[in-house]
Amino acid sequence: xRKWMWEAIVGFVPVLLIFMAFMGLNVVPLIFGLLMAGAVFxxxxxxxxxxxxxxxxRKRKKAGPAKLTFEEIGGQESxxxxxxxxxxxxxxxxxxxxxxxxxxxxxxxTGPPGTGKTLMAKAxxxxxxxxxxxxxxxxxxxxxxxxxxxxxxxLFKEARTRAAKENKENAIIFIDEIDVIGGKREGGxxxxxxxxxxxxxxxxxxxxxxxxxRILLMAATNRKEMLDAALLRPGRFDxxxxxxxxxxxxxxxxxxxxxxxxxxxxxxxLEKVAEESFGFSGAQLESIMNEAAIYAMREDKQEIEQxxxxxxxxxxxxxxxxxxxxxxxxxxxxxxHELGHAIAAEVVAPGSVNQVALSPRGRxxxxxxxxxxxxxxxxxxxxxxxxxxxALAGAAAEEIYxxxxxxxxxxxxxxxxxxxxxxxxSGLTSLGIVNMExxxxxxxxxxxxxxxxxxxxxxxxxxxxxSAVFDxxxxxxLREERLSGEQFRCQFGDSxxxxx
Numbered sequence: 001x002r003k004w005m006w007e008a009i010v011g012f013v014p015v016l017l018i019f020m021a022f023m024g025l026n027v028v029p030l031i032f033g034l035l036m037a038g039a040v041f042x043x044x045x046x047x048x049x050x051x052x053x054x055x056x057x058r059k060r061k062k063a064g065p066a067k068l069t070f071e072e073i074g075g076q077e078s079x080x081x082x083x084x085x086x087x088x089x090x091x092x093x094x095x096x097x098x099x100x101x102x103x104x105x106x107x108x109x110t111g112p113p114g115t116g117k118t119l120m121a122k123a124x125x126x127x128x129x130x131x132x133x134x135x136x137x138x139x140x141x142x143x144x145x146x147x148x149x150x151x152x153x154x155l156f157k158e159a160r161t162r163a164a165k166e167n168k169e170n171a172i173i174f175i176d177e178i179d180v181i182g183g184k185r186e187g188g189x190x191x192x193x194x195x196x197x198x199x200x201x202x203x204x205x206x207x208x209x210x211x212x213x214r215i216l217l218m219a220a221t222n223r224k225e226m227l228d229a230a231l232l233r234p235g236r237f238d239x240x241x242x243x244x245x246x247x248x249x250x251x252x253x254x255x256x257x258x259x260x261x262x263x264x265x266x267x268x269x270l271e272k273v274a275e276e277s278f279g280f281s282g283a284q285l286e287s288i289m290n291e292a293a294i295y296a297m298r299e300d301k302q303e304i305e306q307x308x309x310x311x312x313x314x315x316x317x318x319x320x321x322x323x324x325x326x327x328x329x330x331x332x333x334x335x336x337h338e339l340g341h342a343i344a345a346e347v348v349a350p351g352s353v354n355q356v357a358l359s360p361r362g363r364x365x366x367x368x369x370x371x372x373x374x375x376x377x378x379x380x381x382x383x384x385x386x387x388x389x390x391a392l393a394g395a396a397a398e399e400i401y402x403x404x405x406x407x408x409x410x411x412x413x414x415x416x417x418x419x420x421x422x423x424x425x426s427g428l429t430s431l432g433i434v435n436m437e438x439x440x441x442x443x444x445x446x447x448x449x450x451x452x453x454x455x456x457x458x459x460x461x462x463x464x465x466x467s468a469v470f471d472x473x474x475x476x477x478l479r480e481e482r483l484s485g486e487q488f489r490c491q492f493g494d495s496x497x498x499x500x
Contacts, residue, residue, distance in 0.1 A: 136176045348386040
């Protein structure tokens with residue numbers, strides 16, 4: 001109802017009631033009736049109207065995706081291929097009907113945040129020439145029972161209506177963060193989430209008919225283990241597609257896509273950026289290109305240089321450089337700590353250190369940046385022990401120079417403990433192949449302590465053996481606040497000793 005009509009009613013009704021009371025009529029029943037009508041109207045708006053309002057909001061925000069193709073999504077070749085094969089069942093529906101194949105009802109995209117799950121859903125809509133209706137799991141969560149279920153019904157109704165209006169045979173419904181409403185149901189108390197999930201299951205059971213439009217439900221989550229088993233079974237989400245972090249080739253493709261509209265200097269090597277960004281998601285790689293452009297603009301440069309990209313990697317990895325000022329003693333302790341990491345890293349993996357810096361970034365007061373290594377997905381016991389030695393070397397350096405540790409080693413210890421846990425679950429410790437749930441805490445703690453104590457001693461011995469390198473590097477680092485990999489390796493000469 002239009003605003004001016006509401007204002008007219010609000011102004012007219014009180015005047016009418018006063019006039020009727022003046023004429024001697026009993027207006028109490030009328031007032032009571034108006035209040036009841038208002039309460040009923042508000043309840044209807046809260047229950048049914050909210051679902052309609054949510055649908056209208058989705059129409060305004062997500063009336064349709066920009067035409068996005070699979071070629072414009074980098075770094076997910078296997079996932080894209082698997083998804084396209086699944087979508088072919090939707091495109092080639094007449095052919096699959098001849099073979100008696102049941103159409104796919106749902107596709108679940110799983111993987112870490114920022115890997116492009118939403119982009120793949122939009123590309124799927126373009127690939128199948130479908131109407132695209134999107135929603136987030138949080139849109140269905142309300143304190144009022146039945147509201148979420150009503151929104152689910154409205155979502156499917158909206159998909160069918162838009163497909164008919166746009167004269168399309170297919171519609172794709174995409175629900176992001178489906179774990180919000182699709183979590184495992186527990187016995188006992190009935191929750192609003194359960195009713196919403198039940199309605200979603202019901203809609204998926206009746207999602208296919210011989211009539212058009214054909215509806216495909218796509219959903220995304222990074223917590224697949226939390227989803228209810230009824231949602232994951234065949235006949236509902238028939239395909240589970242893993243969207244992983246990109247490898248080097250994928251990272252290169254993503255960087256090239258985001259570099260198209262940016263003025264790069266001819267000498268810029270995106271391959272080097274791809275090597276240095278191991279473990280980055282597509283969203284982080286996009287942020288690298290964006291931050292590099294910001295750095296170039298700040299310096300009034302016409303083109304983005306390689307150092308801008310290097311600075312952007314540091315920012316995305318560690319956070320923005322801060323103006324935090326440290327005392328000389330604190331600065332010296334940080335330098336000793338970071339050099340401990342650097343020397344251990346250079347001994348364990350020669351040529352691995354790119355630079356050592358004392359510039360504060362995020363919560364870190366200093367950092368060691370490593371040269372790009374080959375992408376690794378399998379780790380040996382020796383490699384994992386080397387990573388623990390590197391992690392513990394910061395605290396070992398402080399113990400050598402100060403006789404005690406500081407709180408700056410807390411993240412290093414957490415990293416070392418996580419690696420030990422990985423070794424235990426992989427059968428790479430003296431415990432052998434074990435079921436972690438059957439092991440007592442005392443046994444696990446004893447093994448954890450034994451591994452960390454041994455590797456901490458080896459880490460400290462490495463630093464003692466290279467004390468001359470340590471002292472020369474410390475002098476340069478305190479003076480210049482930055483030590484390049486080449487400068488650092490010059491201090492070693494031919495004296496690199498492998499760990500015992």
